Amino acid sequence: MGKGQAAPEGAHAHHHHHHEPHEAEQLIAHAEQVCREKGLQFTPLRRRVFERLAASAGPLGAYDLVEQLGRERRISPISVYRALEFLMEAGLIHRIALRNTYLPCAHEHGAGETTVFLVCSTCGNVDELASSEIARDLAGTAAQVGFRPVSRAVELEGECQSCRESE
Amino acid sequence: MGKGQAAPEGAHAHHHHHHEPHEAEQLIAHAEQVCREKGLQFTPLRRRVFERLAASAGPLGAYDLVEQLGRERRISPISVYRALEFLMEAGLIHRIALRNTYLPCAHEHGAGETTVFLVCSTCGNVDELASSEIARDLAGTAAQVGFRPVSRAVELEGECQSCRESE
DNA sequence: GTCCCTGCTGTTATATTGTAACCGCAACGG
DNA sequence: CCGTTGCGGTTACAATATAACAGCAGGGAC
Numbered sequence: 001m002g003k004g005q006a007a008p009e010g011a012h013a014h015h016h017h018h019h020e021p022h023e024a025e026q027l028i029a030h031a032e033q034v035c036r037e038k039g040l041q042f043t044p045l046r047r048r049v050f051e052r053l054a055a056s057a058g059p060l061g062a063y064d065l066v067e068q069l070g071r072e073r074r075i076s077p078i079s080v081y082r083a084l085e086f087l088m089e090a091g092l093i094h095r096i097a098l099r100n101t102y103l104p105c106a107h108e109h110g111a112g113e114t115t116v117f118l119v120c121s122t123c124g125n126v127d128e129l130a131s132s133e134i135a136r137d138l139a140g141t142a143a144q145v146g147f148r149p150v151s152r153a154v155e156l157e158g159e160c161q162s163c164r165e166s167e
Numbered sequence: 168m169g170k171g172q173a174a175p176e177g178a179h180a181h182h183h184h185h186h187e188p189h190e191a192e193q194l195i196a197h198a199e200q201v202c203r204e205k206g207l208q209f210t211p212l213r214r215r216v217f218e219r220l221a222a223s224a225g226p227l228g229a230y231d232l233v234e235q236l237g238r239e240r241r242i243s244p245i246s247v248y249r250a251l252e253f254l255m256e257a258g259l260i261h262r263i264a265l266r267n268t269y270l271p272c273a274h275e276h277g278a279g280e281t282t283v284f285l286v287c288s289t290c291g292n293v294d295e296l297a298s299s300e301i302a303r304d305l306a307g308t309a310a311q312v313g314f315r316p317v318s319r320a321v322e323l324e325g326e327c328q329s330c331r332e333s334e
Numbered sequence: 335g336t337c338c339c340t341g342c343t344g345t346t347a348t349a350t351t352g353t354a355a356c357c358g359c360a361a362c363g364g
Numbered sequence: 365c366c367g368t369t370g371c372g373g374t375t376a377c378a379a380t381a382t383a384a385c386a387g388c389a390g391g392g393a394c
Contacts, residue, residue, distance in 0.1 A: 043342070063379070079343065081381065086342095097264040098320055100380065116305065118314045131308050137300045138283065138323060145294055146328030147285045153265055153322045156305060161313030212372070229351070246372060248352065267351065 024054040027104050031092050040090055045075075049083040050104065053093060058125050059101035096126060097153045103128075114138055114152055120160035127160065191221040194271050198259050207257055212242075216250040217271065220260060225292050226268035263293060264320045270295075281305055281319055287327035294327065 031050055035042040042050075052068050053060055060068075062080050069075045084102055087093040091109065093102050098119055106128045109115065114135040118127040134154065142149050198217055202209040209217075219235050220227055227235075229247050236242045251269055254260040258276065260269050265286055273295045276282065281302040285294040301321065309316050 041342080045343070061379085062381075076344070076346090077380080078345090078382070082343080097322070116308050118309060118312065118316070120314075121317065127312055127314065129308050129311065131304060133304045134301060134308065137298060137304060138321075141283050141296050141298050141301065142285060142323055142325070144296065145285065146331065147287075147294065147323065147325055148331060149285070149323040149325040150288065151324045153320060153324075154305075155264070155320045156309055156314065156316040157318045157320075158309070158314055158316040164313065164315060208371080210371070243372090243374070244351080245353070245374090249372075 021055075024051070027054040031087075031090075031104075034090060034092060038090065040086075045079060046083045046086055049080060050087055050092060053102060053104045056103075058123075059096055059099065059103035061099075061101050065102075094128070096155060098155045098157055101126075112136070114154055117155040118160065119155055119157045120163055121157055122159055122163040125160060188222075191218070194221040198254075198257075198271075201257060201259060205257065207253075212246060213250045213253055216247060217254055217259060220269060220271045223270075225290075226263055226266065226270040228266075228268050232269075261295070263322060265322050265324055268293075279303070281321055284322040285327065286322055286324045287330055288324055289326055289330040292327060 028047070028051060032042055048069055049065055052065055062077060062084060065080045066075055066077050069080070084093065088095060091105060093104050094115070094117070095102050096117055096119060103126055107115065107130050110130065112132050112135050113130040116129045116131055116134060118129065120126070138149070138152065195218060199209055215236055216232055219232055229244060229251060232247045233242060233244050236247070251260065255262060258272060260271050261282070261284070262269050263284055263286060270293055274282065274297050277297065279299050279302050280297040283296045283298055283301060285296065287293070305316065305319065
């Protein structure tokens with residue numbers, strides 16, 4: 001199918017387009033460091049998956065990665081999914097549940113913050129913001145009924161500013 | 168696969184288990200009324216899909232519905248998906264993005280409220296709460312970057328009270 | 335060294351979830 | 365009668381995700 005950015009290059013105003021080579025390198029360096037610190041193995045496969053995500057202008061589906069990595073040598077879906085699972089557990093990438101896509105994590109995630117994803121229906125870009133108010137309110141909401149949250153998916157679908165401006 | 172409630176019957180404490188016949192009837196009556204008011208067609212197929220969701224103790228996957236409705240006469244997935252789409256647009260059911268499942272809407276949805284879904288990893292039940300604080304915070308978060316939200320998915324995964332109490 | 339265990343990845347096959355395209359039919363208004 | 369519209373049936377298929385098993389490299393116990 002190809003979910004990788006239908007977005008036209010050119011009209012970018014935001015910090016969260018991880019496609020310039022420099023940003024990608026930073027992300028990768030950061031991932032390396034995180035793995036070193038946590039004693040996790042940033043293997044070649046995992047690195048290649050992460051690199052592709054870091055280099056992409058937007059979130060990618062698992063099969064986008066299968067295709068992109070398969071240019072050189074065939075890689076099976078399951079391998080990609082295993083790498084994605086590892087990267088998610090390491091806190092290096094996120095999954096967008098609304099789209100079944102993945103993207104590199106753009107923030108350090110403070111304990112008291114909830115990440116909010118803004119998914120543009122037009123250009124496909126995803127913006128990632130952190131909010132402690134929402135974290136607090138969600139915790140309160142869960143507490144009302146004795147629910148103990150383990151993970152969160154807070155995703156808004158709509159139209160981003162640049163798409164709105166160019167109607 | 169069968170996502171319909173692995174939960175043991177018996178240990179229920181909450182208002183959001185739509186399985187007692189009475190609650191199911193209420194939901195259906197409400198759905199009928201909504202459709203009448205909005206001039207939408209609550210056809211037999213749509214009704215049967217909705218009835219199954221209303222009668223279920225927890226959210227159901229599309230193929231659960233295919234199977235359940237197919238007992239009498241074979242129904243194709245696409246038909247079920249069409250009915251689900253209709254019901255979602257009518258605001259009668261919700262989709263849980265984390266699980267690819269569907270459940271009847273348990274609230275009237277005020278304009279200034281965001282619905283929060285609490286998905287129990289253990290029993291599979293989903294609790295649905297509304298929060299105006301979260302609605303406000305999400306609107307503020309989106310406004311920060313000029314994003315215009317159209318739809319929202321706010322889902323917490325974790326352990327519900329009754330599962331936690333029975334470890 | 336040899337043995338075993340663990341973690342990572344490959345291979346094959348399959349399950350699960352979701353759509354496309356096309357058709358017939360009933361209802362409704364002209 | 366006739367066209368249009370909305371609904372749902374049928375067939376086929378696309379897209380997403382996982383199961384089960386095998387090999388292999390590295391490290392520690394002995």
